[in-house]
Amino acid sequence: MPEHLPLFLTDDEIVELTGRKLRRLQIDQLRRMLVPFHVNALGRPVVTRAALTGAHSARKEAAQQGWAPRVVSE
Numbered sequence: 001m002p003e004h005l006p007l008f009l010t011d012d013e014i015v016e017l018t019g020r021k022l023r024r025l026q027i028d029q030l031r032r033m034l035v036p037f038h039v040n041a042l043g044r045p046v047v048t049r050a051a052l053t054g055a056h057s058a059r060k061e062a063a064q065q066g067w068a069p070r071v072v073s074e
Contacts (some may be wrong), residue, residue: 009047017047 015021018029027045030037036051049055 005049007048009049009052011044014045017052022062 009017014026017035018033020026022030023043023045023047028038028067030045030047035047037045037047040046
């Protein structure tokens with residue numbers, strides 16, 4: 001397993017995730033699965049690894065909580 005994974009899923013990984021080879025069907029399946037994605041200029045769905053691992057959720061929660069000095073938060 002590589003130490004540094006790419007930011008986005010590969011085309012093969014999207015096929016494996018969705019079970020679909022056609023872009024249109026991949027997009028439909030990603031919507032049904034509620035997987036966040038974007039469509040690039042080539043019409044391909046682009047999925048970040050963080051969207052599947054939940055890493056983006058942890059960052060979003062931290063941003064919503066905001067920062068407070070240690071003195072106030074203890």
